[in-house]
Amino acid sequence: MPGERGFTLIELVVVLAILALATALVTPLLSGGRDRAEFNATVREVAAALRETRNLAMTRDRSEVLLVDVAHGVLRWGARPVDHRVPGSIRLALLTTTGERTGETSGDIRFFPDGSSTGGHVTLMQGERRSDVFVDWLSGRISIGDATALPAR
Secondary structure (H helix, E strand, C coil): CCCCCCCCHHHHHHHHHHHHHHHHHHHHHHHHHHHHHHHHHHHHHHHHHHHHHHHHHHHHCCCEEEEEECCCCEEECCCCCCCEECCCCCEEEEECCHHHECCCCEEEEEECCCCCECCEEEEEEECCEEEEEEECCCCCCEEEECHHHCCCC
């Protein structure tokens, strides 16, 4: 009918093509956000496991250890140790004292009843992302950061 307004089929197809292109460009960005969230959550979980191990040592008045198996991506601690696996996309590295090495690819960070520890750090890596969970040997304090951000000693 003359005078009626509406969209032509070509206009609708162009709009749908633009929406499809935008969706194709945005979807990979959203999955990167999921990986980043998973990585940050895992870093916080490692820090929480270390804090729990320290608290156990202090409340039980005996040494407690957090085992890190970098080859299998496993953490183990507590009275009834259970393997806690990190997501497969995240790699672990451990820096600890020679005396706390339990194998080629595993070792402990030990906490003592006074809250101190053997010290060291767990490094988590996922693609270009990297974060370190540090344990101060004297105080047993746990902190999250980047090795380049530490003050020189």
